[in-house]
Amino acid sequence: MSVATVPTGLTRGIDATRLALAAAGPIAIGGVLALRAGDPSPLAATPAIVFGIAAATCPALYIAIAATKQAPTLAGVVRALGTSFGAFGIALAGLVLPALFLSLSSTSEITTFAVCSVVLGGAAVLAMVRLAGELAPKTFMGGLVCFVWAAATLGIAGRLWFDLAAEVLL
Amino acid sequence: MIGAVEAGPRVSFGTIDLLLRDREMMVAKIKSGNVVEILKTMTLTIAVAMAIVGAALGSYRGGEQILYAAIKLPLVLLGTAALSAPALTAIGAALGRKSRLASDLALVMSALAFGALLVVAFTPLIMLGRAMEVSYHEMILGTVAVFAVGGIAALSMVIRALAVEQGKGWRTALCGLCLVFVMVGGQLSWALRPYLVRPRTPEIVFVRDVEGSLFDAVIGALRSARGIYDRDEAPVPGLTPAFDFDLRGPVSSSDEVAP
Numbered sequence: 001m002s003v004a005t006v007p008t009g010l011t012r013g014i015d016a017t018r019l020a021l022a023a024a025g026p027i028a029i030g031g032v033l034a035l036r037a038g039d040p041s042p043l044a045a046t047p048a049i050v051f052g053i054a055a056a057t058c059p060a061l062y063i064a065i066a067a068t069k070q071a072p073t074l075a076g077v078v079r080a081l082g083t084s085f086g087a088f089g090i091a092l093a094g095l096v097l098p099a100l101f102l103s104l105s106s107t108s109e110i111t112t113f114a115v116c117s118v119v120l121g122g123a124a125v126l127a128m129v130r131l132a133g134e135l136a137p138k139t140f141m142g143g144l145v146c147f148v149w150a151a152a153t154l155g156i157a158g159r160l161w162f163d164l165a166a167e168v169l170l
Numbered sequence: 171m172i173g174a175v176e177a178g179p180r181v182s183f184g185t186i187d188l189l190l191r192d193r194e195m196m197v198a199k200i201k202s203g204n205v206v207e208i209l210k211t212m213t214l215t216i217a218v219a220m221a222i223v224g225a226a227l228g229s230y231r232g233g234e235q236i237l238y239a240a241i242k243l244p245l246v247l248l249g250t251a252a253l254s255a256p257a258l259t260a261i262g263a264a265l266g267r268k269s270r271l272a273s274d275l276a277l278v279m280s281a282l283a284f285g286a287l288l289v290v291a292f293t294p295l296i297m298l299g300r301a302m303e304v305s306y307h308e309m310i311l312g313t314v315a316v317f318a319v320g321g322i323a324a325l326s327m328v329i330r331a332l333a334v335e336q337g338k339g340w341r342t343a344l345c346g347l348c349l350v351f352v353m354v355g356g357q358l359s360w361a362l363r364p365y366l367v368r369p370r371t372p373e374i375v376f377v378r379d380v381e382g383s384l385f386d387a388v389i390g391a392l393r394s395a396r397g398i399y400d401r402d403e404a405p406v407p408g409l410t411p412a413f414d415f416d417l418r419g420p421v422s423s424s425d426e427v428a429p
Contacts, residue, residue: 087264094260098253098354105361106383114385115353126264126342133266 018086025092025123026050029116032096032103036112037168045164046120053157054085057149064145065135072135080134088127095119109169120161124154185211189284196280197331205276212279213248219286220244224365226296230309231367235374242362242377250355251275251282254347261346265339277331278347285324292316306368313366360384 030046058081065071072080099119103112128150137143185208189196200208224243228236255278259271296316299309325348332340359365362377393399 087266091260091264094256094258095350098257098350101253102353102357102383105357106386108383108386108389110389111383111385122346123264126261130265 015086018089019082020089021093022085022089023047025089025096026120028096029092029099029120032100033112033116033165033168036103036109039168042164042168046161049157049160049164050120053153053160057153057156061145061149064149065137065142068137068139068141068145077135080131083134084127084131087130088123091123091126092119095123113165113169116165117161121154121158124157128154180207181211181214182207186215186283186287189215189280190287193284193327193330194334197277197327197334200273200276200280200331201335203273205272208276209272209279212276212283215283216247216251216279216286217244219283219290220247223286223289223293223296226293226300227313227366229297230300230306231369231371231374233374235367238374238376239365243365246355246359246362247282247286249358250351251278253354253358254278254351257350258343258347262337262339262343265342267337267339267343277328281324281327281331284327285320288323289316289320292319306366309366356384360387 026047026049027043030042030044033042033046034040062071062074062077065077071077096119099115102115106112132143132146132150135142135146137146185196185199188199189212220243221240224239224241225236227243228239255275256271258278259274262274296309296313299312304312328347329344332344360383364375364378367374
């Protein structure tokens with residue numbers, strides 16, 4: 001879809017079910033970690049990391065791609081972010097059960113940490129790929145902006161996740 | 171018909187025949203949307219086929235191990251399919267592929283049923299190995315080879331079906347399915363081992379005590395290979411259970427290994 005044809009409705013095309021899954025997914029992964037650690041704090045901390053980092057970095061993405069003079073409208077960016085969050089939610093929905101099984105059937109806390117990290121990180125990468133597809137940057141600068149934003153966001157979230165897991169598991 | 175009751179879709183031998191003869195037609199049938207009958211048929215096919223294979227593997231030791239393996243092997247494959255198939259739909263849908271959980275589940279179950287049927291076709295060779303008193307390790311290698319053939323056949327069916335569809339992100343979804351399947355299948359089969367037991371093993375257990383996951387065992391083996399040992403010495407059959415329990419749990423005199 002070209003930039004000019006991006007719908008102007010802020011919420012048009014955003015699937016509410018997928019957004020609900022995106023909201024529930026991090027809680028579920030936090031629950032897996034909490035079960036292993038015997039500490040309920042990941043239940044709240046995991047969604048806080050996911051949505052906090054997203055809320056903190058999404059404006060930067062909009063500003064940066066707008067500065068490339070090739071930006072979609074605000075509505076287009078919001079719609080792309082909504083689609084991306086939906087992709088995150090649906091990916092987590094499919095991976096939570098295997099993660100729960102692998103974690104509970106293991107005696108090692110490192111396995112729980114590794115499995116939860118792979119699931120969260122994998123879903124986040126899929127969501128980033130979907131976001132890049134929705135924004136469809138046509139210039140090198142646009143693509144670079146998306147890549148740097150994705151790397152920074154994953155890096156910050158990954159560091160906070162690691163600190164959380166280390167605190168409750170180790 | 172007097173007293174006719176409206177029944178749901180039945181298990182169909184025609185569907186099993188179609189799966190064996192023409193898998194492209196089978197994939198087309200899955201895409202047509204009538205998946206309830208396919209799911210029922212494939213579930214039963216996997217259960218029966220794996221029970222036969224399990225019984226054949228259990229016959230290497232004989233006795234109750236025939237029943238144990240016949241129960242456990244279907245559980246491994248059906249449980250793995252139930253936990254893994256949603257990953258195909260979820261990862262594909264995340265990347266923009268039209269999500270169809272029922273169709274994807276039917277495709278995965280059909281592919282696994284095809285693989286299971288191929289493994290059943292090798293059962294006479296397993297029984298031949300038993301009859302010729304082939305060594306335990308050769309039986310293990312033979313079993314791995316047979317399951318590899320079935321696994322490759324099942325995977326190729328899924329790949330062909332997704333390649334024809336050419337939906338967005340199908341390659342990533344396929345890789346995700348394979349990764350989840352290997353991890354979940356490996357762990358579930360590890361948790362429910364043993365299947366193939368040495369004939370001289372005096373005691374048989376349905377499942378071994380929980381000793382961590384397959385990945386814990388792999389990590390432990392890697393540490394041991396680097397000279398880092400978690401125990402003072404390896405457990406030796408014949409030690410008193412109380413002594414060995416302190417090291418790594420009670421010693422069973424069985425030295426069976428999962429295939």
